[in-house]
Amino acid sequence: MGDMSEGGTTKKFLYLNRKASYGTVYALESLEVVLIAAAFEQDVSLAFIDDGVYQIIKGQDTKGIGMKNFSPTFNALGDYDINKLYVEKESLDERGLTEDDLMPLVYEDEDDDWAEKPSIKIVNRAEMADLMQDQDVILSF
Amino acid sequence: MSILHTVNKSAYERNALDSCLGHTKPGDSVLLIEDGVISARAGSVAGDKLAAALGETGVSIYALGADMAARGIPEDKLVDGVKVVDYAGFVDLAAENDAVEAWL
Amino acid sequence: MSSITVDGKEYGVDEEGYLADLSTWVPGIADVMAAQDDLTLTDEHWDIINFLREYYEEYQIAPAIRVLTKAIGKKLGKEKGNSKYLYELFPYGPAKQACRYAGLPKPTGCV
Incomplete structure (x- = not known):
């Protein structure tokens, strides 16, 4: 797997996010690694399953818990050419959530006159399993 | 004897x-x-599960408002019967009960 | 913690000179930091500093250099959307120098 492009090999990286944002530091760590690693211009996907779906929920307000609300940073991912965010439908369903409860994350498509397109794709559990099979590297948070 | 149980982990x-x-015991x-x-x-x-417990066990269930807000959970999306408290309400609950038991 | 003095008021900075509390930022801080680097800020510098502050306000991060150049090119014109232009303005590096003047934390992934 992995094809040659200028400057080296492009590999498929999947960042697997399974935790909500503020109870542990995993979610913030994942986002920071994603942003740093974006400089390497690899083929990056983000997966949100289990409580990880809560990372990109709308309307987060952290004033009351004295922690930084880093959810606006997900809006910057498009600028970093990270535009494949897969969210598992079963994980949403179990938690009483729908796609409408998620932030409307978008990117501008360079190859389509910078048209704004959604970055979030809802997939079912079987499709998520296929996505995992299709990767070179899976990083878990 | 009544106990305030705190749960800080997602059930998932x-x-x-x-x-x-x-x-838990009634009360x-x-x-x-x-x-x-x-x-x-x-x-x-x-x-x-929480809704069932509310009906069956005779316990009161509360959720801390600041933690709900951080996780984008509005009050109108809570299970019926779960009451929202602020930090002062947390302190009141701790004072009203005979003991606090943390389920870490 | 060390500090810098602007208009008679002290502002805490970390060991690398970044403002400790970004909410305390005032434009005078950028002027004083620049003066310490023997630099006088022009409108062109302020375009970048203000852009960085707006970007941070919206996304809660300082942009990576390639994201910054792309966004500056889009906002201020193609001739400014390259790292040469930004390095001419901020010889120590736009991320490190301009972000510091703007009161932002050190950019993620910036070594």
Whole structure:
């Protein structure tokens, strides 16, 4: 797997996010690694399953818990050419959530006159399993 | 004797809520804090369990408002019967009960 | 913690000179930091500093250099959307120098 492009090999990286944002530091760590690693211009996907779906929920307000609300940073991912965010439908369903409860994350498509397109794709559990099979590297948070 | 039980983990990640609910007595209070509030969302697997516990066990269930807000859970999306408290309400609950038991 | 003095008021900075509390930022801080680097800020510098502050306000991060150049090119014109232009303005590096003047934390992934 992995094809040659200028400057080296492009590999498929999947960042697997399974935790909500503020109870542990995993979610913030994942986002920071994603942003740093974006400089390497690899083929990056983000997966949100289990409580990880809560990372990109709308309307987060952290004033009351004295922690930084880093959810606006997900809006910057498009600028970093990270535009494949897969969210598992079963994980949403179990938690009483729908796609409408998620932030409307978008990117501008360079190859389509910078048209704004959604970055979030809802997939079912079987499709998520296929996505995992299709990767070179899976990083878990 | 009454106990205030605090649960700070999501029911989808740990069995703390299940175990806690299995060890309560009528008159006890359960307070969901941190990722524990995720379990209180209506129309969810954990929310249905909470609703059942409210009906069967004679416990009162509370959720900390600041932790709900951080996780984007509005009050109108809570399981019916779960009451929202602020930090002062947390202190009141701790004072009203004879003991505090943390389900970590 | 060390500090810098602007208009008679002290502002805490970390060991690398970044403002400790970004909510305390005032434009005078950028002027004083620049003066310490023997630099006088022009409108062109301020375009970048203000852009960085707006970007941070919206996304809660300082942009990576390639994201910054792309966004500056889009906002201020193609001739400014390259790292040469930005390095001419901020010889120590736009991320490190301009972000510091703007009161932002050190950019993620910036070594």
